[in-house]
Amino acid sequence: MRLYPSTTIEWKVGPPSLPAGAKMAVLEGDPTKEGPFVMRLQAPDGYHILPHTHPKTERVTVISGTMFLATGENLDRSAAKALPAGTYGLWPAGMKHTAWFEGGTVIQIHGTGPWQINYVNPVDDPRNAKKSP
Secondary structure (H helix, E strand, C coil), X not given: CCCCCHHHCCCEEXXXXXXXXXXXXXXXXXXXXCEEEEEEEEECCCCEEEEEECCCCEEEEEEEEEEEEEECCCCCHHXXXXXXXXXXXXXXXXXXXXXXXEEEEEEEEEEEECCCCEECCHHHCHHHCCCCC
């Protein structure tokens, strides 16, 4: 048996596929490899992940704070759904969506690896940002 009290979770800098500012903690499995995984994402107030998709289904639980989700390839705040703490959602593979967070927010993601994020507009992908010399 493994237990993960919130006070013992080891947060690390989020992956390069996400905008700077997020932290991540892997609770089970390895999201970079084939197979099941569970990870948490900690996002600061105002954090945005611009329109993107995932090649595999994601299952998301909002642990604390509020996540906002808008579907489609363009950000439409008026069509967004507020997902307060306790909300569970299933994002089908290939669903175009944008997420942003109010208040410090923690979400838990269950999925099958490898976990990937593909931005609708490549210019929004942090991995494509020009590095300063």
